[in-house]
Amino acid sequence: MNTAADILFGGLFQGSLYAMMAVGLALVWTTIGVFNFSHGVLMMLGAYVAWQLGAWGLPPFAAFPLAVVLTAGAGWLLQATVVRPLIGRANLVLVVVITTLAAGSLIENGALVVWGPRAKQVPPLLDGNVMIGGIGVSLHQIAIIVVTPVILCALWLFLNRTRLGLALRAVAQNEDASRLVGLNVTVLYALAFGIAAALAALAGIFLGGYRFMTPVMGADPLLKALIVVVFGGISSISGPIFAAYVIGFFEAVCSYYFGLYWTPALLFAALILTLMVRPEGLFSTGRARGLA
Amino acid sequence: MTAARLEDEEAISPASLAGVPRAPGRVSWRREAAAMAVGFALLALAPFVFADSYSRHVLIMVFIYAIVASNWDLSLGYGGVFNFGHIALFGIGVYAYSLLTKLAAMDPWIAMAASGVIAVVAAVVVTIPILRLKGIYIVLVTFGFAQLVMQVILSQSDYTGGTQGLVRIPGLYVFDHNMVRDAKFAYFYIAFGLLVLSTIFLRLFVRSRTGISVVALRDNEEYAVSRGISLVRQRLITLAASAFFTGVAGAFYAAYQRNASVEVFGMSLATIVLSMVLLGGTGTIYGAIVASFVLTIFSEAMADFGAWRPIITALLILAVMLAYPGGIVGMLRSGWTGFAGLSKRAK
Numbered sequence: 001m002n003t004a005a006d007i008l009f010g011g012l013f014q015g016s017l018y019a020m021m022a023v024g025l026a027l028v029w030t031t032i033g034v035f036n037f038s039h040g041v042l043m044m045l046g047a048y049v050a051w052q053l054g055a056w057g058l059p060p061f062a063a064f065p066l067a068v069v070l071t072a073g074a075g076w077l078l079q080a081t082v083v084r085p086l087i088g089r090a091n092l093v094l095v096v097v098i099t100t101l102a103a104g105s106l107i108e109n110g111a112l113v114v115w116g117p118r119a120k121q122v123p124p125l126l127d128g129n130v131m132i133g134g135i136g137v138s139l140h141q142i143a144i145i146v147v148t149p150v151i152l153c154a155l156w157l158f159l160n161r162t163r164l165g166l167a168l169r170a171v172a173q174n175e176d177a178s179r180l181v182g183l184n185v186t187v188l189y190a191l192a193f194g195i196a197a198a199l200a201a202l203a204g205i206f207l208g209g210y211r212f213m214t215p216v217m218g219a220d221p222l223l224k225a226l227i228v229v230v231f232g233g234i235s236s237i238s239g240p241i242f243a244a245y246v247i248g249f250f251e252a253v254c255s256y257y258f259g260l261y262w263t264p265a266l267l268f269a270a271l272i273l274t275l276m277v278r279p280e281g282l283f284s285t286g287r288a289r290g291l292a
Numbered sequence: 293m294t295a296a297r298l299e300d301e302e303a304i305s306p307a308s309l310a311g312v313p314r315a316p317g318r319v320s321w322r323r324e325a326a327a328m329a330v331g332f333a334l335l336a337l338a339p340f341v342f343a344d345s346y347s348r349h350v351l352i353m354v355f356i357y358a359i360v361a362s363n364w365d366l367s368l369g370y371g372g373v374f375n376f377g378h379i380a381l382f383g384i385g386v387y388a389y390s391l392l393t394k395l396a397a398m399d400p401w402i403a404m405a406a407s408g409v410i411a412v413v414a415a416v417v418v419t420i421p422i423l424r425l426k427g428i429y430i431v432l433v434t435f436g437f438a439q440l441v442m443q444v445i446l447s448q449s450d451y452t453g454g455t456q457g458l459v460r461i462p463g464l465y466v467f468d469h470n471m472v473r474d475a476k477f478a479y480f481y482i483a484f485g486l487l488v489l490s491t492i493f494l495r496l497f498v499r500s501r502t503g504i505s506v507v508a509l510r511d512n513e514e515y516a517v518s519r520g521i522s523l524v525r526q527r528l529i530t531l532a533a534s535a536f537f538t539g540v541a542g543a544f545y546a547a548y549q550r551n552a553s554v555e556v557f558g559m560s561l562a563t564i565v566l567s568m569v570l571l572g573g574t575g576t577i578y579g580a581i582v583a584s585f586v587l588t589i590f591s592e593a594m595a596d597f598g599a600w601r602p603i604i605t606a607l608l609i610l611a612v613m614l615a616y617p618g619g620i621v622g623m624l625r626s627g628w629t630g631f632a633g634l635s636k637r638a639k
Contacts, residue, residue: 035428085614091574093428094374098570099613101563106606113599219559223439230432261447268440272421275433 002134007252013141015248016148020203021225022240024196030172031192034083034096038104039200040218045107046071046201047208048115051122060123068201075197076190078103111215119212122205144206152241168192227271332488345475350592355483358584359490359541361568362577363534369574370498371530372510377418377434380441381411381535383556385542387445390552393462400464404543411539412532419531423524442557457553464547479548486544490537494577497533506530567609573621583620
């Protein structure tokens with residue numbers, strides 16, 4: 001009973017965090033066709049901005065949404081400076097990898113200068129602990145497990161049921177045609193990046209309330225999000241969400257039975273096997289964006 | 293020999309090749325060999341100009357970076373394979389040398405060659421899963437491969453030292469020459485020799501028929517395949533060819549630093565070397581080498597700036613990438629074209 005609860009809880013918790021990160025990556029990939037390697041840094045930025053607002057005296061319920069909005073602004077700015085000017089270049093994917101990596105390094109070291117290397121923590125969403133199924137868990141983690149699916153559902157509804165969301169998906173599927181029917185592609189690019197950055201900031205705030213934060217805290221979540229999108233296929237939003245939870249559970253099971261050291265190795269072995277069998281991802285629908 | 297034959301083909305039908313865009317094998321090989329000889333001869337004199345061990349150390353690091361970056365250019369720039377595991381091949385060289393000399397007590401020079409071979413084997417292993425993949429998926433798998441190697445090294449801490457790394461790795465030797473008290477004179481020439489060998493190898497490769505077929509696959513895969521070029525074989529050859537000197541450079545790095553840590557697999561090293569490849573301009577080999585000089589010396593010159601150093605470096609990378617899509621070589625080329633145009637108009 002204890003084992004099952006441990007694995008179930010660990011899988012749900014990790015899966016939620018991975019899903020928040022991976023969806024942002026997938027959104028940018030499907031809309032703009034680039035991979036944002038500063039996504040992890042945006043997550044770190046969100047957590048630090050939330051901490052800073054809290055340090056200035058704002059209560060969490062005001063500081064957290066404001067931090068999310070500010071980070072979305074940072075994402076928009078990032079897109080306007082290091083991604084949009086490059087659209088149309090022959091080796092766009094590669095060049096954006098390096099510009100987002102460089103921009104990430106810029107923000108990361110900037111955070112180090114502004115906030116210093118000392119570990120900080122943002123207040124948890126909810127204080128206190130409860131016993132469920134024989135294990136003690138914090139309410140903060142439970143809040144994350146409950147809030148994440150709600151946010152992801154809202155995103156899914158936005159993308160599938162609103163005109164703006166449909167416009168985003170239209171750009172993802174056929175940019176030229178979207179332009180022809182009068183969609184403002186530039187604004188939609190900015191919107192996709194902003195939403196992705198907002199989701200990253202939320203993940204950062206979630207993680208910052210659970211673990212100590214450092215300027216390099218985004219590196220590992222970014223890596224995991226990359227794995228998630230490979231597993232799930234990057235042509236859709238729902239694929240990575242399912243994959244995030246699959247990987248969360250995979251990690252929970254592996255670290256329970258094989259220990260923490262071997263978990264990443266097993267994860268990557270599974271990743272490479274998946275790609276050899278299904279190069280377009282486990283949950284892909286087959287209409288991938290270009291694959292280029 | 294192949295380069296010479298190409299030269300003849302060019303001589304026979306100059307008209308048919310006049311419209312062909314710049315591609316490997318366009319500059320006469322004699323002219324290129326002469327330019328390379330002059331460049332390397334000047335570089336060989338550097339230790340006599342810089343007698344202090346610090347300047348020589350910076351140059352040795354430049355050479356190591358230049359070897360890794362220019363070999364990366366082979367798979368990334370010429371092959372069009374977004375191989376993000378290239379730095380892992382370097383790390384494999386570092387650890388292969390360290391373990392062979394420390395645990396197996398192998399001769400350092402033999403261990404260095406063996407490290408290159410091990411890196412080639414690793415490159416073949418990582419190429420197999422990416423044979424069917426394209427673009428961003430190759431990035432993700434090779435990235436995963438690099439992380440996997442790092443995790444394996446971390447977990448086998450009994451042999452590899454885990455997060456602590458390895459210390460007191462045997463260095464190289466040259467007869468009875470004292471490698472420590474010569475202000476890095478011997479290490480300079482070993483690193484320099486490796487760079488020369490690697491560069492000649494890379495240029496011969498990209499000018500050969502194999503090299504041209506690799507570029508053909510990159511530029512128009514369907515057409516190249518329909519003309520009988522095997523994607524699988526050429527991709528394996530490209531990745532394997534880019535691995536040997538990378539592994540040797542890793543071995544040299546371990547012998548020179550005499551310690552090893554998993555930081556060689558980290559994102560920061562990968563970012564720096566990748567920016568050398570892209571900053572230099574892909575598909576040139578020389579661009580990556582020039583960019584290694586520029587970035588390393590630039591970074592050393594700013595050692596006093598502390599935390600601002602990576603910020604300034606990142607800004608520099610962004611500025612060049614945004615302004616000059618072709619990198620430093622593209623910048624020089626457009627500068628040269630502008631200059632030539634001006635002087636023509638002056639006439």
